[in-house]
Amino acid sequence: MSRFDSYFLMKANDVPEYVREKLSFFPKDAKLECKEIGDGNLNYVFRVEDIDTKKTLIVKQAGEVTRISADMKLSTDRGRIEAKILGIQNKYAPGLVPEVYLYDEVMCAMIMEDMIGHTMMRTGLLKHEKYPNFAEDITTFMVNSLLLTTDVVMGHKEKKENVKSFINPDLCEISEDLVYSEPFIDYNKRNNVFPPNADFVKRELYEDNALHLEAAKLKFEFMNNAQSLIHGDLHTGSIFINQNHTYVFDPEFAFYGPMGYDVGNVIANMFFAWCHGDATIEDEAEKADFCGWVLDTIEEIVDKFIAKFKVAFKENVTDTMAKTEGFLEWYLGTVLADTAGIAGLESIRRTVGMANVKDITTIPDEKKRARAERIVITLAKDYIMNRTSFKCGADYRKAIETAVAKIN
Incomplete structure (x- = not known):
């Protein structure tokens, strides 16, 4: 039983464990560091980095309310829509959108390519x-x-x-x-x-x-x-x-x-x-x-x-x-x-x-x-x-x- 089997809003210290469980992107013994880097109004965006190799990825999680107003409640299904459309856009305009590695319907979170150097x-x-x-x-x-x-x-x-x-x-x-x-x-x-x-x-x-x-x-x-x-x-x-x-x-x-x-x-x-x-x-x-x-x-x-x-x-x-x-x-x-x-x-x-x-x-x-x-x-x-x-x-x-x- 994983604690990620039911939805909760992650903090930066939750995300490295989440990534290790969901993907084999990093070596098992990698020392991971995570920072929240989002400045938008709706979601929470985290960068996870292997301290030794500097390899990175992004985790984006949909919250149930906006960051500008707790009164504005939203369906977290928007995360599914975003992951799906990125796949479609990559098909029609390859190389102009980041690659999606995984979308998790339970945590309403997407793990994706880090647009490093941009x-x-x-x-x-x-x-x-x-x-x-x-x-x-x-x-x-x-x-x-x-x-x-x-x-x-x-x-x-x-x-x-x-x-x-x-x-x-x-x-x-x-x-x-x-x-x-x-x-x-x-x-x-x-x-x-x-x-x-x-x-x-x-x-x-x-x-x-x-x-x-x-x-x-x-x-x-x-x-x-x-x-x-x-x-x-x-x-x-x-x-x-x-x-x-x-x-x-x-x-x-x-x-x-x-x-x-x-x-x-x-x-x-x-x-x-x-x-x-x-x-x-x-x-x-x-x-x-x-x-x-x-x-x-x-x-x-x-x-x-x-x-x-x-x-x-x-x-x-x-x-x-x-x-x-x-x-x-x-x-x-x-x-x-x-x-x-x-x-x-x-x-x-x-x-x-x-x-x-x-x-x-x-x-x-x-x-x-x-x-x-x-x-x-x-x-x-x-x-x-x-x-x-x-x-x-x-x-x-x-x-x-x-x-x-x-x-x-």
């Missing part, structure tokens, strides 16, 4: 590091993992079985509340509004009924369009990276939804990096270099996604009607409109909602932070209200430049 992308961007291969890697990941899990490519019965397997109501509800609802109508009184911008937020978000209508349309698109197996939380905190390689991880919000949700999240979070660099880099040449790279990368992500999507569609389409002339252009157009809309929603919720981003909150100068938030909100409203007009990377660059000029 840094959490948000952490690197806060240091104003540039990643030349990111646009290439992330667009390959998104096109392959998203398009290849749609009805365009998959057998329709198989796809419907996938939809059933990835129903994820607890985490979807978090997105429905924190992304699509509360930032616009603070009915749960959980928003984090920076006091110098309180009046701006009230006028531009809480009192803009036309914006509420478009957010509502996007919310019901999110809830009802089982288009693709999406990551569901694809921000720079869900990416580990170095100068040569990218890993995408942490897909516990995965379910069948609109694929533009993932693409829009990436775009929004890249712009947060621009805001931090613009507000905190004192040397003008250094600022121009980093912020210019961010804008180039946003543009490159959109254009590479479009180009790769078209190629992959033509190579993989199986549905007879989807082969109809003009369908690809229409279908991609809906994805691009969703992308812009989601970029706006993610931008707003990370600025005024319950879960803010360090890119903004660590700007030390209050006036510069207030300015950054106003730029983000102004840009986000453009994304949402005019989402069908964002058809290429240059459209995003132009919108960013317009928003910056308007706030200046």
Whole structure:
């Protein structure tokens, strides 16, 4: 009888024993050290290291409540969903997600490859590091993992079985509340509004009924369009990276939804990096270099996604009607409109909602932070209200430049 035969929330000193029991990854006599390294809101992440060989692995356990609020209770089944989707994503985008060694349904824990030699992308961007291969890697990941899990490519019965397997109501509800609802109508009184911008937020978000209508349309698109197996939380905190390689991880919000949700999240979070660099880099040449790279990368992500999507569609389409002339252009157009809309929603919720981003909150100068938030909100409203007009990377660059000029 093992003490791991029934669920409990592990501490760091429990994990080495757990790993020894579940895997033969380390020698039996290995001296193991464990540290909790997670900084997310939902789970507990531990790194286990062999002190002598420096060999490591990661254990990730799902808790029954969130780390930001004990009142937000969640099904631990999200761990199963995450382990399963990592396997699917590794099939379609090999090498761009970490390998899963084991998923334990009792402890709701996953043992996986340690992304050693990589840094959490948000952490690197806060240091104003540039990643030349990111646009290439992330667009390959998104096109392959998203398009290849749609009805365009998959057998329709198989796809419907996938939809059933990835129903994820607890985490979807978090997105429905924190992304699509509360930032616009603070009915749960959980928003984090920076006091110098309180009046701006009230006028531009809480009192803009036309914006509420478009957010509502996007919310019901999110809830009802089982288009693709999406990551569901694809921000720079869900990416580990170095100068040569990218890993995408942490897909516990995965379910069948609109694929533009993932693409829009990436775009929004890249712009947060621009805001931090613009507000905190004192040397003008250094600022121009980093912020210019961010804008180039946003543009490159959109254009590479479009180009790769078209190629992959033509190579993989199986549905007879989807082969109809003009369908690809229409279908991609809906994805691009969703992308812009989601970029706006993610931008707003990370600025005024319950879960803010360090890119903004660590700007030390209050006036510069207030300015950054106003730029983000102004840009986000453009994304949402005019989402069908964002058809290429240059459209995003132009919108960013317009928003910056308007706030200046």
